[in-house]
Amino acid sequence: MPTVQLFITCLTDSFFPETGEAVVEILQRLGCDVDFAPDQTCCGQPQFNAGLRTDARAIAKHTIELFEKTQGDIVTPSGSCAHQFRHNYLELFEGDAEWYPRAEAFGKRVFEFTEYIVDKLHITDLGAKWDGLLTYHPSCHTLRGINVDRQPHALLQNVHGATLVELPNSHECCGFGGVMSVEHPELSAEWLKRKISNLEKTQSPTLVVTDAGCLMHIMGGLKRQGKTQKVIHIAEVLANQ
Amino acid sequence: MTIEFRKRILESIQNETLQTALDNNTERRLKGKALAFESIPDWRERRIRAHNVRADVIERLEEYLGQFISNAEANGIIVHRAKDADEAINIVLRIVGSNVYRHLNNADDGSRRTPTLIAKSKSMVSEEISLNHALEKEGIRVVETDLGEYIVQLRHERPSHIITPAAHLKKEQVAQLFHEKFGIPYTEDIPTLTATARKILREVFLTADIGMSGVNFGAADTGGMCIVTNEGNGRMVTTIPKTHIALMGMERLVPNLDDLALMLSLLPRSATGQKLTVYTQLLHKPMPGQTRHLIILDNGRSKLRNSPLKESLYCIRCGACLNACPVFRELSGHAYIGRDLSIAPYPGPIGSVISPGLFGENYFQLAQASSLCGACKEACPVDIDLPKLLTRVRAGAVDEERGKKKDGGEGLTWSTKTFLKIYTRFATHPKLFAISQKFASLGTHLLSPRSQWMRLPAFTGWGYSKDMPRFASKTFRDRWDGKKNGALGIDTSGIGTSDNVPITPISNSPTPNSPLSRFTAELTALSGSVHQTDDPTRSIIEYLTSNNVKRIYLQTNLLDESQLRQAGIDFTHESDPTITVGVTKAWVGLADTGSVLEADEELFGSLLPEIHLTVLRAEDILPSLPDAMDLVKGKNAVFITGPSRTADIEMTLTIGVHGPKEIHVFVDDSKRG
Numbered sequence: 018m019p020t021v022q023l024f025i026t027c028l029t030d031s032f033f034p035e036t037g038e039a040v041v042e043i044l045q046r047l048g049c050d051v052d053f054a055p056d057q058t059c060c061g062q063p064q065f066n067a068g069l070r071t072d073a074r075a076i077a078k079h080t081i082e083l084f085e086k087t088q089g090d091i092v093t094p095s096g097s098c099a100h101q102f103r104h105n106y107l108e109l110f111e112g113d114a115e116w117y118p119r120a121e122a123f124g125k126r127v128f129e130f131t132e133y134i135v136d137k138l139h140i141t142d143l144g145a146k147w148d149g150l151l152t153y154h155p156s157c158h159t160l161r162g163i164n165v166d167r168q169p170h171a172l173l174q175n176v177h178g179a180t181l182v183e184l185p186n187s188h189e190c191c192g193f194g195g196v197m198s199v200e201h202p203e204l205s206a207e208w209l210k211r212k213i214s215n216l217e218k219t220q221s222p223t224l225v226v227t228d229a230g231c232l233m234h235i236m237g238g239l240k241r242q243g244k245t246q247k248v249i250h251i252a253e254v255l256a257n258q
Numbered sequence: 259m260t261i262e263f264r265k266r267i268l269e270s271i272q273n274e275t276l277q278t279a280l281d282n283n284t285e286r287r288l289k290g291k292a293l294a295f296e297s298i299p300d301w302r303e304r305r306i307r308a309h310n311v312r313a314d315v316i317e318r319l320e321e322y323l324g325q326f327i328s329n330a331e332a333n334g335i336i337v338h339r340a341k342d343a344d345e346a347i348n349i350v351l352r353i354v355g356s357n358v359y360r361h362l363n364n365a366d367d368g369s370r371r372t373p374t375l376i377a378k379s380k381s382m383v384s385e386e387i388s389l390n391h392a393l394e395k396e397g398i399r400v401v402e403t404d405l406g407e408y409i410v411q412l413r414h415e416r417p418s419h420i421i422t423p424a425a426h427l428k429k430e431q432v433a434q435l436f437h438e439k440f441g442i443p444y445t446e447d448i449p450t451l452t453a454t455a456r457k458i459l460r461e462v463f464l465t466a467d468i469g470m471s472g473v474n475f476g477a478a479d480t481g482g483m484c485i486v487t488n489e490g491n492g493r494m495v496t497t498i499p500k501t502h503i504a505l506m507g508m509e510r511l512v513p514n515l516d517d518l519a520l521m522l523s524l525l526p527r528s529a530t531g532q533k534l535t536v537y538t539q540l541l542h543k544p545m546p547g548q549t550r551h552l553i554i555l556d557n558g559r560s561k562l563r564n565s566p567l568k569e570s571l572y573c574i575r576c577g578a579c580l581n582a583c584p585v586f587r588e589l590s591g592h593a594y595i596g597r598d599l600s601i602a603p604y605p606g607p608i609g610s611v612i613s614p615g616l617f618g619e620n621y622f623q624l625a626q627a628s629s630l631c632g633a634c635k636e637a638c639p640v641d642i643d644l645p646k647l648l649t650r651v652r653a654g655a656v657d658e659e660r661g662k663k664k665d666g667g668e669g670l671t672w673s674t675k676t677f678l679k680i681y682t683r684f685a686t687h688p689k690l691f692a693i694s695q696k697f698a699s700l701g702t703h704l705l706s707p708r709s710q711w712m713r714l715p716a717f718t719g720w721g722y723s724k725d726m727p728r729f730a731s732k733t734f735r736d737r738w739d740g741k742k743n744g745a746l747g748i749d750t751s752g753i754g755t756s757d758n759v760p761i762t763p764i765s766n767s768p769t770p771n772s773p774l775s776r777f778t779a780e781l782t783a784l785s786g787s788v789h790q791t792d793d794p795t796r797s798i799i800e801y802l803t804s805n806n807v808k809r810i811y812l813q814t815n816l817l818d819e820s821q822l823r824q825a826g827i828d829f830t831h832e833s834d835p836t837i838t839v840g841v842t843k844a845w846v847g848l849a850d851t852g853s854v855l856e857a858d859e860e861l862f863g864s865l866l867p868e869i870h871l872t873v874l875r876a877e878d879i880l881p882s883l884p885d886a887m888d889l890v891k892g893k894n895a896v897f898i899t900g901p902s903r904t905a906d907i908e909m910t911l912t913i914g915v916h917g918p919k920e921i922h923v924f925v926d927d928s929k930r931g
Contacts, residue, residue, distance in 0.1 A: 027685075030734040031695050032727045037734035053738045056688035064678050066630055068652025068666040072682035079686045108646060161632030190584050194629020196674055199719030201627050203268045206723030207588050208629075237724030240711040 020089035021049040024127070026098050027059040028229035029250075036229065039256035040094045040130055047138055056083050062101040065109065067196050074109050078116065081106070081123045090137065091127045094252055095228045096159025099129040103163060129159060130252060131227060135168035143172065145255045147179035150221035153251075154212070154235070156228035157190050169227055169251055176254060184224070185215045193234035209238040216246060224248045263623050266593040276426050279908065280587055283425040286909045287581040290531020291637075297533060297850070298523060308524055309641040311517045312572035315509070316563060322478040322511045323554070329481025330552060333543040333892065338553045339508075343387035346505070346555050350389065353503055353551055354398060354468065373399045374467045377459075379485075379492040380404040381472030382420055382575060383505040383555055386603040386616075400470075401462045403491035405455050405915060406906030412439055416601050418591035420609075421529050421577035422906060426590040429908050452904060452912045459491070459916060464835060469495030473506035473552070474575075475521055479514040480891050482542045483552065486526065486535035490865055490902040490917025493537050497861050497894075502544070503551045508559050509571040515891065519884040521574060524639035528576035530905070533780070534851040534883065537917065538897040539858055540890040546859070558616035566655040567615040567647055572640050573608050579644060580606030582637035585627050596620035607634035611647045614656050614668075623669035625651035692735060699729035773849040773879040774925060780852030784900030785913055786921040792928040794873045798841060799825045801871065801922065811840040811863045816873060833862045840867040844874040844923065845889055850882045851899055854923060858894035870898075870918040876927040 021044055025037045044051050061076030080102075084091060093099055103124040110116040134140050153173055159165050173181050192198060192208030212235060216224050226232050226248055236248040270276055295301050315322055327337045340346035354374055376393065378400055384390065390400045390411070402411040406423035409432055410416065417423030424432070429446045436451055437444040440458065445451065463469075471492055475484040483504055485492045496502050512518045526532040544550040563571055580586045583606050591605035594613070597620050602613035610624035625648045634644040653666040667675045684691045706712035710728050714721030778788040791797035795818040802810065803825060812822070812829040822829055830837070840863030844854035854872055856864055864870050880886050889895070902917030913919055 025734050031698065031729050034730050034732065034734035034737055038737065053735070055735055055738070058685040058688055058691045059681070061682075061685065064682055066649060066652070067670055067674065067678055068625075068649060068654065068668055069675070069678055069682070070653045070666050072665075072679065075682060076685045104646075105649075108649070157629065157631035157633075161636050188633070190629045190631035190633070192584075192629065194631065196670070196678070197626070197629045200671060200674055201264070201267065202716070202719045202722030203264065203271055204585060204588055204627065205629075207271055208584055209723055233727055234724060237711065237720070237726060240725040241713070241723060 018048050018050050021051050021133075022084060022087050022089050022091040022126075023051055023053045024057060024060070024091050024093040024098060024102075025053070026093060026095045026229060028233065029094055032233060033229055033250065036094055036250040036252050039250070039252035040092070042256050043134070043143060043252060044092065046143075047134065047140060052087065052089070054083055054087055060098040060101040062097060062105065063195050065101065065105050066194075070109060073105075077106050077109055077120065081116075081119050084123060084126070085119070089126075090133065091123075092130055092133045093127065094130040094250060095230070096129045096156050096163055096165055097228050097230055099127050099132075100158040100162030102127040129163055129165050129227065131168040131172055132163070132165045135171055141171040142175035143255045145176045145257050147176045147254055147257055149179065149223070150182055150219070151176065151179045151223050151225055151254065152182050152184045152216065152219045152221040153187065153225045154184055154191065154216075154231060155187055156226055156231045159227045160188060165227075169225075172251065172255060173225065179254075182219045182221055185218050186211075187215075189215075191231050191235050193230045195230065198234060205234075209234065213238055213242065213244065222246050225251050225254055227251050260597050260623060262599055263595055263627075266595055267589060267627070270589045270593045275428055275431070276590060277588075279426055279428050280590055282909050283419070283422060284581055284587050286905075287531065291528060291578060291581070294527035294531040294533060298527070301524075304520060304524060305639055305641050308520055308639060309572065311512060311520065312574070312640050313569075315511050315513065316568060316571045319509065319511070319563065322513060323508060326476050326478040326481055326511055327554070329479070330476075330483075331481070333481050334550070335481070335543065336549065336551045338551065339556070340553055341556045343557055346387050346553055346557070347389060347392045349553050350393065350470075350503060351396060353501065354393070354396075373397055375462065375465060376400045376468045376470050377462045377466035377495045377499060378402050378470040379472070379487060379495045380407050380423070381470070381505050382604065383472055383507050384470070385417065387555070387557065389505075401459070401466075403459050403462065403489075403495060403916070404487070404906070405452060405489060405904045408455055408459065409435065409906070416592065416603075418605070419577060419580055420575055420591075420604065420606075421580075422909070424906055425909075426592065427907075429910075432907050448907050448910050448912050451907060452915055456915060463491075463494040463498050463916070466495070466499045468501045468503060469497075469499035470503045470505065471496050473504050473510055474525065475518055476506060476511045477513075477515050477518050478511050480542060482515070482540050482890070484518055484522070485539045485541065486522075486537065488530070488532075488536045488902065489904045489915035490537055491915070493539060493858070493861060493865050493896065494916055496539065496541060497545055497548075497858060497865070500547065501549045501551070503553065504541075505553050505555065508554050508556050509563075515887040516884060519887050522883060525574055525576050528578040528637070528639040532899070534848075534853055534897060534899040536899050536902055538853075538899070540893065540895045541858070542890075542892050542894060545894065562612070562615045565615065566650045567611055569642055570608065570611045570615055570647055572642050573612070574640060576639055577606070578637040578639060579608050579634035582633040583607050584629070584631065584633065589627075594624055597623065607644045607648070608642070611644065611651055614651050618656065619668070622651060622656070626669040692733075695729060695733050699731055699733075702726075702728040703731065773847075773881065774876055774927070776849040777847050777852055777879050777925075780850065781900065781921075781923060782852075784852055786852065786900045786923065789922060789924045790876075790927055791924055792926070794924045794926045795821050797924055798871055798873075799827060802827055802839065807839050809837060811837045811867060813842045813860055813863055816841065816843050833866075835866065837862075838867050839869045839871065840864060840918075841871045841873070844872045845878070845895075846886050847874045847879040847923070847925075848881075848883055848886060848897070849879050853883075853897045853899040855886050855889060855895060855897050858896045864896070864898060865917050868914070868918055869920045869922070870901075871922045871924060872898075873924050873926060875929065876925050877929055879925075
């Protein structure tokens with residue numbers, strides 16, 4: 018029974034705890050011993066992306082130190098945080114003889130949730146059930162940051178009863194981009210409009226994502242526009258029996 | 259970040275004409291690129307190789323430059339090095355000065371001074387140093403000859419895209435412009451507009467004192483310059499005027515011609531979705547009677563090379579990152595402005611790195627306008643990690659001195675920066691973090707007691723276009739305690755295992771087997787034509803008589819001239835602007851692109867006439883570009899791939915711009931029996 022450390026992510030923890038519960042439920046069903054280090058906070062990506070590297074480093078050190086005290090792979094329901102851990106931490110500690118190797122060792126333990134299930138546990142059918150249409154928005158950092166795309170697709174294709182329809186121009190950013198969504202609201206709004214109009218073309222009432230950032234952004238846009246579609250994290254689809 | 263920048267962004271978004279034009283540009287470019295890459299299934303490996311080639315060049319830049327310059331000089335090219343814009347401009351003015359002197363000496367009336375005319379083909383370096391402006395101030399007439407560039411010059415604008423300068427315009431605007439400037443009847447017919455430009459610019463090519471161009475690549479091992487253009491204007495300005503000045507960024511080198519072939523398999527595919535650009539020139543020496551100058555520009559590149567933004571120098575200026583970028587798609591190049599409101603010379607993702615990299619903090623704010631979605635990195639043919647470089651600009655990595663004083667967050671608004679600083683404090687103190695979550699939950703529940711989604715005012719940024727969720731009343735960490743012991747009833751039925759998820763193979767259209775049939779298929783797809791013959795003279799005479807052509811330009815020692823005379827075809831081996839058909843000899847053909855390789859000196863046959871006939875021996879059809887690179891060493895040579903073309907107006911393909919409208923390849927298969 019593998020021990021799995023859950024990195025819940027600050028957004029899921031604070032806004033969408035149900036996603037976290039679904040993740041735990043699935044991992045436990047798959048025989049994992051799930052552990053949660055309570056002192057975890059945020060991966061520091063907002064600071065990193067904004068260019069506040071001293072701040073980002075402080076958070077990174079906190080996170081690395083915390084997980085060094087734990088065992089097992091680290092699973093996170095966010096491609097974006099996985100990208101931060103795997104790539105941006107190395108960038109933060111480049112040339113640092115002490116922290117670079119620590120960041121590297123830490124990064125190697127990190128897996129995005131669907132990546133872990135498909136590539137590490139070799140499971141693609143979770144016996145999940147869903148009634149109706151589903152469409153999938155590949156979050157930028159899941160798709161291009163850590164190159165995870167076939168894994169969520171494989172899992173969704175095996176959801177019993179669901180019809181997976183393709184989202185037009187699915188690879189396009191939804192406009193979240195962390196601080197960009199507040200620094201450049203005008204740009205963010207345009208991409209959001211585009212994403213929602215593409216969602217409408219699919220006729221699907223449900224949009225599946227792998228990241229809480231895209232979830233709150235697209236869902237927030239749908240709410241603002243008075244639309245009825247729902248955005249849901251893939252873990253919650255897969256946990257549905 | 260300045261208010262003006264956001265204002266400019268909003269103006270672009272609200273400009274419907276611009277948005278339609280940009281959508282058009284983006285969609286066609288992305289589709290074209292995807293299709294073009296299908297023909298090289300090994301593109302991933304090529305991309306890695308290209309990255310490594312560029313990395314090596316930038317690492318050993320001075321060494322390669324030394325090699326390149328000494329080879330170019332040995333070939334008779336006059337090489338200048340300019341450390342900044344002013345130096346480059348002064349070098350150009352000095353060259354122009356000596357040219358004016360010569361011009362005056364040759365004039366019938368020594369006292370009459372006509373302004374020097376410079377015909378210019380697209381050069382981003384010249385935009386970077388605002389060369390046109392500097393030359394015009396000195397009374398020199400500069401005419402841009404790339405159709406898109408010509409249009410923006412007539413509108414007194416800067417190019418909005420590094421490959422498609424008029425990408426921001428619709429045909430109605432070009433129609434109005436041509437109607438006003440040239441007095442032609444208003445027409446939105448793109449071929450008519452293109453033909454008008456052809457006529458006006460042809461005069462410019464033939465009378466210009468100086469031709470000026472950029473350089474796509476310099477090959478260190480031969481000292482050759484590679485210039486690619488589709489319309490033929492690049493060939494015109496580098497071959498017709500008595501003086502050619504090439505402007506090149508100092509990083510634009512490849513070690514050798516093999517590496518050049520690799521780059522050429524990626525550049526046009528990424529830039530315009532072509533397998534090869536119509537005119538791919540290799541210039542190694544001056545044309546007969548010509549003086550050829552090369553100005554190699556630093557202008558901040560050495561500084562950039564020693565900064566954490568070094569990787570941005572790997573760029574080959576294909577513009578693919580602009581087309582892939584969702585920011586560029588809303589903005590176009592004109593909205594990429596600095597704090598002083600000047601338009602950045604380089605827009606898009608690469609521009610948001612090198613504009614601050616080369617010109618400093620004025621352009622820092624550009625790097626904040628990105629969601630770091632990674633589409634640019636994915637599109638880059640040399641795999642530049644642009645999102646990483648953007649975060650480095652934001653971190654202030656441009657300037658070491660500044661980096662010591664500042665703590666990063668360049669171009670960020672004060673409020674966001676303060677919020678993030680406070681958030682850092684929470685994120686490094688877990689107890690504080692948990693408490694802050696409780697306060698946030700309480701706060702948001704008070705703000706929005708009934709609904710889980712709250713409406714924040716627009717000034718918060720978030721509230722501009724979306725609602726905000728309340729913080730959960732019970733966070734995950736609070737819920738965790740109950741889950742620790744795995745009390746859930748675990749049902750493993752229905753769980754399926756699989757370790758190989760199929761990856762869809764790249765589909766490839768079947769390719770014809772023989773080199774000739776492949777060559778024919780490729781050239782025909784570009785609207786060129788192939789005539790198989792065992793007697794080129796006879797076939798060409800048949801073609802000419804059936805098209806009622808009486809007089810041609812003919813390359814020497816090519817056809818049986820007595821037969822031509824007998825058939826009543828008059829021919830010349832000299833330049834003659836009235837001639838409509840030129841006949842030249844192809845050294846080799848390239849099967850995978852439908853290209854022919856010829857002497858650049860034969861422009862009176864292969865460039866100036868409307869119809870170009872060329873003779874190619876069937877046995878001289880080589881598989882691909884790398885197989886022909888040995889032949890171009892030390893020569894002025896051009897790979898011609900189809901008739902001249904442009905897509906500068908609304909991305910609509912128009913055949914026949916400055917070069918021929920038709921190309922006919924007469925493939926001589928007599929040796930093959």
